Amino acid sequence: MSMMKAARLHEIGGRFTFDDVPLPTPGEHDVLVKVEASGIIPNLKNVTTHFPEWYPFLPLPALPAIFGLDSAGTVVAVGGKVRSFKPGDRVYVNPGVGCGECRYCRQGEAPRCDAYTFLGYFGFGPGSQQVFRQYPYAGYGQYMTAPATNLVRLPQRLSFAQATRFGYLGTAYSAIRKSALRPGQSILILGASGTLGVGAALLALAFGAARILVAARDEGALARLKRLAPERIEAVRIGGGDLRQQVLDLVPGGVDVMLDTLGAKAPAALSVEAMQAVARGGRIIQIGGVAGPIPIDPHPFMCAQLQYIGSLWFTTAEGDEMASMIEAGTVDLSLLEERRYALEQLNEALDDIQTQANGFTNFHIVHG
Numbered sequence: 001m002s003m004m005k006a007a008r009l010h011e012i013g014g015r016f017t018f019d020d021v022p023l024p025t026p027g028e029h030d031v032l033v034k035v036e037a038s039g040i041i042p043n044l045k046n047v048t049t050h051f052p053e054w055y056p057f058l059p060l061p062a063l064p065a066i067f068g069l070d071s072a073g074t075v076v077a078v079g080g081k082v083r084s085f086k087p088g089d090r091v092y093v094n095p096g097v098g099c100g101e102c103r104y105c106r107q108g109e110a111p112r113c114d115a116y117t118f119l120g121y122f123g124f125g126p127g128s129q130q131v132f133r134q135y136p137y138a139g140y141g142q143y144m145t146a147p148a149t150n151l152v153r154l155p156q157r158l159s160f161a162q163a164t165r166f167g168y169l170g171t172a173y174s175a176i177r178k179s180a181l182r183p184g185q186s187i188l189i190l191g192a193s194g195t196l197g198v199g200a201a202l203l204a205l206a207f208g209a210a211r212i213l214v215a216a217r218d219e220g221a222l223a224r225l226k227r228l229a230p231e232r233i234e235a236v237r238i239g240g241g242d243l244r245q246q247v248l249d250l251v252p253g254g255v256d257v258m259l260d261t262l263g264a265k266a267p268a269a270l271s272v273e274a275m276q277a278v279a280r281g282g283r284i285i286q287i288g289g290v291a292g293p294i295p296i297d298p299h300p301f302m303c304a305q306l307q308y309i310g311s312l313w314f315t316t317a318e319g320d321e322m323a324s325m326i327e328a329g330t331v332d333l334s335l336l337e338e339r340r341y342a343l344e345q346l347n348e349a350l351d352d353i354q355t356q357a358n359g360f361t362n363f364h365i366v367h368g
Contacts, residue, residue: 031145036074039071
């Protein structure tokens with residue numbers, strides 16, 4: 001077989017077409033993965049329609065391009081210098097790729113590389129175009145290439161469909177690690193009913209947080225989260241009164257950690273209000289990209305020794321840690337409801353997810 005099917009975008013704002021393209025060949029340090037499932041990102045339609053206008057500093061691949069983030073599948077071929085993976089291995093492909101040569105990449109912190117790029121999505125700097133040229137294949141193709149260093153080995157108990165949530169889970173996982181959350185401490189998850197927030201709640205349980213405050217507008221979603229661990233999870237309804245006071249009523253003195261998962265459409269005032277419920281010495285981690293700016297008064301931050309930290313994606317090593325937690329049963333993904341689409345239904349799926357997305361439903365593409 002020398003050709004494969006792939007969904008490609010030919011123009012900004014257009015719909016995906018389903019084309020025959022050449023089967024990729026892995027480089028010496030790369031692998032070829034037969035994609036079994038790939039995630040559908042709620043923001044993908046915004047990326048392919050508005051990003052050139054909204055965020056011209058976040059480059060897209062040259063069109064026509066294959067998109068598709070959060071892919072999982074089976075290794076079918078490896079480059080000549082790959083030793084750690086072999087055909088038949090079940091893997092998740094971490095799409096975050098750096099230049100591979102800077103000091104951050106060499107020390108395993110690719111998200112700090114100024115050429116950091118999400119394969120099948122968008123990049124973060126001028127060096128991204130070279131990464132896109134080197135790895136032009138992504139999850140909405142039947143096969144893709146990727147650096148062997150970007151593979152997370154999947155335990156048997158983790159399905160390919162569940163692995164397509166690793167991007168959201170990993171983003172929350174890396175943020176919680178940066179927060180230095182310790183067993184017995186408290187955490188506030190702002191925007192907990194979304195895809196990021198639900199994953200963060202599952203991980204906070206696994207990290208041993210004693211009090212997990214989940215804040216959202218959707219009362220049904222809050223009740224569902226509460227049922228995961230009624231003795232440890234407290235629901236806080238956004239719009240149900242003063243957010244700061246609701247938190248302080250539940251955790252006098254404030255929470256040790258606040259995880260802000262609110263997206264760009266949420267008002268920044270919500271984040272500011274929630275920040276006021278963080279305890280002295282507490283840590284605020286931003287992973288949702290709420291529409292800013294966020295006003296920070298340096299004097300109270302200094303006196304209360306607060307920390308405000310931005311966190312981007314996750315490293316492949318952190319992906320391995322998550323896979324081990326799932327294999328051990330400390331993180332349970334069984335609550336995720338599968339919503340699968342064939343590759344040829346991608347345009348329909350992108351329309352559906354705009355109005356039907358929620359943190360408990362796992363929208364993904366499967367390759368038949």
